[in-house]
Amino acid sequence: MLYLDNAATTPVRPEVLEAMAPYLTRWFGNASSHHTVGEAAAAALDDARSRVARVVGMRAGDIVFTSGGTEADNLAVKGIAVAAQQNRGARHVVTSPIEHEAVLESVEYLRRIHGFAVTVLPVDHDGRIDPATVSDALQEDTALVALGYANNEVGTVQDVAAIAATTAARRIPLHLDAVQAAGWLSLAGTGADSLAIAGHKVGAPKGTGVLAVRGRIPIEPLLHGGGQERGRRSGTEDVAGAVALATALELAEAERAESSARAAVDRDRFIAAVRARVPEARVTGHPVHRLPGTASFVFPGTSGEAILLELERRGVVSSSGSACAAGSDEPSHVLLAMGVDPEVAQTAVRFSFPHQPAVDVDALADQVAAAVRAIRSAP
Structure with missing residues (x-):
């Protein structure tokens, strides 16, 4: 996992x-x-x-x-x-x-x-x-x-x-x-x-x-x-x-400089890899001023919860946003405040990386793309 x-x-x-x-x-x-x-x-x-x-x-x-x-x-x-x-x-x-x-x-x-x-x-x-x-x-x-x-x-x-x-x-x-x-x-x-x-x-x-x-x-x-x-x-x-x-x-704190620098590289490579594989994916949050370990997307035309379930079936655990709001049918108040359409906001998926160790971002992006394809092809 x-x-x-x-x-x-x-x-x-x-x-x-x-x-x-x-x-x-x-x-x-x-x-x-x-x-x-x-x-x-x-x-x-x-x-x-x-x-x-x-x-x-x-x-x-x-x-x-x-x-x-x-x-x-x-x-x-x-x-x-x-x-x-x-x-x-x-x-x-x-x-x-x-x-x-x-x-x-x-x-x-x-x-x-x-x-x-x-x-x-x-x-x-x-x-x-x-x-x-x-x-x-x-x-x-x-x-x-x-x-x-x-x-x-x-x-x-x-x-x-x-x-x-x-x-x-x-x-x-x-x-x-x-x-x-x-x-x-x-x-x-x-x-x-x-x-x-x-x-x-x-x-x-x-x-x-x-x-x-x-x-x-x-x-x-x-x-x-x-x-x-x-x-x-x-x-x-x-x-x-x-x-x-x-x-x-x-x-x-002792590890912060090293772990943040490594995670930021992984995050940016992952974002680029997902966008290359799923061109319609949209990154949410500031492109520069963002946490080193957080990559968040919306996938218009899908369901965020369905993507999460498909990813977990493939061995990847992520979330749609705040754990405190998990299970709610309401779109994220954060994304709505940022001007994201309510239907699109419900397609959100957040990936938050660990401080250690590094993640194989290309393999992860492959799984994300496969999950999105699976959801879109489902009857």
Whole structure:
């Protein structure tokens, strides 16, 4: 089987399993307990926090461990906006129509429950946001700008440096959903005030995540209780998960330049090979500013789901886009926002490459072409 759905999840790396194992067995203590076993767990948690902070270019105190990217996005969007509403009466947020549901649904919650006004920025046909539109959207009462660093369906990467310069000049917090960017793009130096990361995208177990949020940014917690994570996220910490995530992030960062360069070559060769074999195939997402490991297409006149089934029959596992929307009959909200016709949007297929090893792209393109032919010739 050739697994090309790494944007949905990745296998846990052996080094990560080895690093976390002691904190599931010998040093299993509660990090809040004041005894030898608990103190060992607390020390490991502090070390993991520092290691993650170095990768994202923030301080150890800025790191909040969560259950994954969805919780991290929810905590950032709701927590920062509600705190701004309480502290200075802010009642406006800015986002885009191509965000992950964790961001879009959190913004909708703010509108519905807390009365926030929402500005949804336009995107172009490649899924990119013009930074000038961010500047135009900012108001005196803007609490937060919440955008994705890289899109989870088409792989388009935003000009986050320009966007961050705009928000910083107005002293408005910028939250980046960096779930897809982790391991492929630098997480340090983005200029963002908060970043959401999911461990299972970079070789850590599912159920691990981080919200990195600069200490100067007020944030209202979503979970209340024992006051863990400096009061920002109550609940007994998953020490083994924190160690796993820190280890996976460090490994991904150490390998990032090499793996990204290799994957980008594979991606571009694969795109060219598919277009040569299936001339009517259309690439979605920005042709240059895209994740190194993501190649996404629409195949007009077919069914994306049928192609996926045919590919899996041939030993290739891929997806139609976000795993969170799998099984939905609705066309991708991302592609619709990019101006793709609804019928064409339902023919989408996304291939997301692994960090390691390299993929035989010509053989893969042959399988894609064969799958498309099979679907078109089916009665």
